[in-house]
Amino acid sequence: MKLKALLAMSLMLGPLGVASANVDGPLKTCAACHGEQGVSSHTDIPTIAGLAEANIGDQLRTYLDGRPAKTVKHVSGDTSKQGNMSEVVKGLNEAQIDELAAHFAALPYTAMKQPFDAAKAAAGQKLHKASCEKCHSGGGSVAEDESSILAGQPKGYLLTSLQEYQGGKRTADKNMTKALSGMSSADLEALAEFYASQQ
Template sequence: MKRLISIAISLTLGLFASTSMAGDLDAVVENCNGCHGNDGVSQWADVPTIAGVSEFVHSDALYIFRDEGRPCTESKYRQGDTSRPATTMCAVVADMSDDMIEEVAAYYAALPFVPAKQEFDAALAAAGKAIHDAECDRCHSEGGANPDDDAGILAGQWAGYLTDTFAEYRAGEREQPKKMEEKLNALSDDDVKALIHYYASQQ
């Protein structure tokens, strides 16, 4: 009898913990969507779409933000309760547990990536494709569209966000593999601009 009671208590506590964790995840996702858009699909040029990004890339980014290893630019909430004070990614994840980071990453990885509808220059995009094929496709395959590379999705990402990101990498403000650093430093500003137009063209 005592054993049955013990099992029942364990099951109840387990159910409570799962329900509590699910509730926490819902709240975190709602907060994320306040800047990144419904289901993580951004409608704003300076904010990346996070839906469809691999679990590894997303969780790695959140851990780095938690350690304040990337620039933490202040941003206003774009939807929901927009009266909330502006925040930063570092502040958002400051108290987030490892388990929650992994849950958030898994949640968004399961959603489809939606390319941004945006303007681009066709001539620059063609030049950018040639640069990508020669310098970037080994790690960012399928034109930068393959999430299984665990190297982020470049194709269809917002050009404004990519412009800021490339600038941070080239300024040494973001950690990057040595090979990537060497390749980026060898590119001219015009080369980078062409790459961004190429990624923006993939809609």
């Protein structure tokens, strides 16, 4: 095939791993908080790169259904601005949600390098093995699990999520409700430290 034809084809297809113009604007919005490659640099914002495609889509749809959404400062672009997931998803259609999910699922997951309390992490590991490993296998490191990846997610995000589940603010299945119902605040902190320690 001649060089001109190859060039034309590459322009039509676009670079691999890059979403279409259908989500160019939403991708910039995502990048403002989650980073250009979907890898978080902020303790309250999760990494979304490398998560299971179905999980990303489901999470976006739960915001449409009223899941609590914290307002956070942008970490890239105009860092004086703030973002809220409830506001972000209002402007997305089903095709865009599916395309965003596929885009970020195709990117590599990178665990956050963050400080953690070793004693609390050890206690959290025991809690995980006793109550969480059945559904969150590999110490919470398997993207295809129902919860996707917990290991190496930002500690602040992990703790907030656990607190929301325990408080009934986020939709949870009966196993999740049962696993967290008897845990203390210290237990939730220990679990967050354990997942944060998986670097």
